[in-house]
Amino acid sequence: MFERIAPERFDTLPDIPEPAENPLLVGHSEAATMLAGAYRAGKLHHGLLFAGPPGIGKATLAFHLAHHLFTHPDPSNAPGHLTAPDAAGQAFRLIAQDVHPSLLHLTRPYVERDKKFKTVITVDEIRRIQRFLSLTPHDGGYRVVIVDPADDMNVSAANALLKSLEEPPPRTVFILIAHSPGRLLPTIRSRCQVIRLQPLGDDALGGLLGALGAADGGDGQAVAAHAGGSVRNAILLSQFGGAEITSVLQRLVEARGAFDSTEALRLGDAVSGRERDVQFAIFNRAVLDMIAERASAFAAAGDAEAAAGAADLWEETNAAIRDAETYNLDRKQHVAGLAARLHAAFRTGDPRRTGM
Numbered sequence: 001m002f003e004r005i006a007p008e009r010f011d012t013l014p015d016i017p018e019p020a021e022n023p024l025l026v027g028h029s030e031a032a033t034m035l036a037g038a039y040r041a042g043k044l045h046h047g048l049l050f051a052g053p054p055g056i057g058k059a060t061l062a063f064h065l066a067h068h069l070f071t072h073p074d075p076s077n078a079p080g081h082l083t084a085p086d087a088a089g090q091a092f093r094l095i096a097q098d099v100h101p102s103l104l105h106l107t108r109p110y111v112e113r114d115k116k117f118k119t120v121i122t123v124d125e126i127r128r129i130q131r132f133l134s135l136t137p138h139d140g141g142y143r144v145v146i147v148d149p150a151d152d153m154n155v156s157a158a159n160a161l162l163k164s165l166e167e168p169p170p171r172t173v174f175i176l177i178a179h180s181p182g183r184l185l186p187t188i189r190s191r192c193q194v195i196r197l198q199p200l201g202d203d204a205l206g207g208l209l210g211a212l213g214a215a216d217g218g219d220g221q222a223v224a225a226h227a228g229g230s231v232r233n234a235i236l237l238s239q240f241g242g243a244e245i246t247s248v249l250q251r252l253v254e255a256r257g258a259f260d261s262t263e264a265l266r267l268g269d270a271v272s273g274r275e276r277d278v279q280f281a282i283f284n285r286a287v288l289d290m291i292a293e294r295a296s297a298f299a300a301a302g303d304a305e306a307a308a309g310a311a312d313l314w315e316e317t318n319a320a321i322r323d324a325e326t327y328n329l330d331r332k333q334h335v336a337g338l339a340a341r342l343h344a345a346f347r348t349g350d351p352r353r354t355g356m
Contacts, residue, residue, distance in 0.1 A: 004018070004021070005093065005096045006020045006096045006097065006098065007097070007098050008110075009117075011281070013232075013236075013278065017212070018096070019057075019060040019062070020105065021096035024208065026204050026207065026231075027056070027197075027201070028198075031061065031197060032065075032081070033081055035065055035082065036068065036079065036080055036081050036082045039068070039075050039078055040075055042075050044173065046165075046172060046174060047168070047176070047192035048175045048176070048193055049176045049178055049181060049184075049188075049189065049192035049193065050062060050175060050176070051178045051196050052179070052196060052198065052199070053179060053228065053229065054149075054179045054230060054285075055230035055233055056197055056199050056200055056229055057200070057231070058178075061197070062146050062148070064084075064085060065082065065144075065173075065175065066103055066146065066173075066175070067092065067095060068083050069141070070095075070100070070102060070103075070141060070142065073141035073142065101135075102138040102142065103143070104143075105146045106126065106146065108121055109121075109122065109124075119326050120152050120153065121152045122154060123156035123157045123159075123160050125157065126160040126164075129145055133164070133169050133172065137171065142171045142172070142173060143173070144172075144175065145164075145174045145175070146175045146176075146177070147161065147177065148177040149177045149178055150176040150178045150184055150188070151180050151181075151183050162191070165192070181194065199229020199230060200230070200231065202229075205227060205229060208231055209231065212235075226243070241270075242282045245267070245270070245282050246282070246286045248263065248270075249286050249287065252264055252339045253290065253339060253342045253343050259339075259340050259343045259344070261336060261340070264335065264340065265336050267335055267339065268333065268334070268335035271335060272335070283335055284321045287321075287338050287342065288317060290342060291310055291314045294346065295311050320334075320338065321334075321338075
């Protein structure tokens with residue numbers, strides 16, 4: 001039976017390991033081998049940007065790389081492949097518990113006063129880097145800073161991180177996790193080696209779901225086929241009602257007739273209330289994914305103006321989602337309002353015409 005030892009994060013799922021406590025790395029073998037080889041040759045870049053869709057193992061790879069550096073502090077004696085973490089070992093447990101002296105993991109902070117996580121990575125979090133790097137390195141080995149996800153930094157935090165990236169101390173590696181690297185400052189991207197990770201194949205994803213005990217009725221392959229190569233998506237689809245939420249949203253948005261406000265409010269009820277945070281997050285992610293898919297379709301068709309309009313709509317919608325979370329706005333009205341906005345935008349074929 002799974003026993004969590006990692007701190008709870010803003011996107012923690014019940015009974016599913018956090019990346020820091022996951023000894024399984026499925027897929028990404030080419031990237032892992034490249035990183036191990038670069039480290040062994042003394043050519044590992046001080047700034048690494050792991051880019052790719054959510055839930056495909058970017059953060060897990062980051063923690064496995066950190067474990068590899070701590071296990072082999074002398075690059076010349078390191079193997080040419082990433083060392084699999086020993087789940088019973090001290091280093092693995094220290095990393096998982098977020099208390100390893102050579103690792104700093106930055107993500108959305110929890111605010112005890114408000115009893116919730118912030119919607120962004122704040123500048124105060126990023127300032128912890130300077131305090132961390134001012135300490136004497138543990139055993140003289142490497143230090144690793146993981147920002148997860150870097151997309152969540154506000155402007156002040158991004159500028160503060162840039163200063164650290166510009167003048168990194170020796171034997172320090174920054175690993176930035178990015179779902180949408182285009183949202184990062186160009187100056188941050190230019191100071192990192194970008195490593196693009198691909199979605200998992202259906203076989204690999206189905207096997208991982210089985211290993212995590214998260215397969216839908218034992219049929220991980222069926223779930224994997226609809227998850228877009230993301231293990232997180234697969235888990236949300238199979239265990240948290242994600243398939244039904246996404247289906248209702250799609251029906252509302254793509255309806256040819258009048259918008260069904262009654263069904264939209266029912267959907268709002270389904271993702272609101274206590275202990276429905278995961279379902280609310282599923283809805284918001286589904287909305288953003290629908291807009292992103294529309295933007296990609298416009299771009300593929302060569303319609304740059306429409307693609308730019310969809311990108312603007314994505315940014316506006318993301319801001320509305322963060323406002324709803326920050327200010328505890330009425331979730332039911334939030335859901336109905338976003339669904340109506342997308343229906344108006346998609347019905348006209350112009351993402352800038354929202355009917356609002």
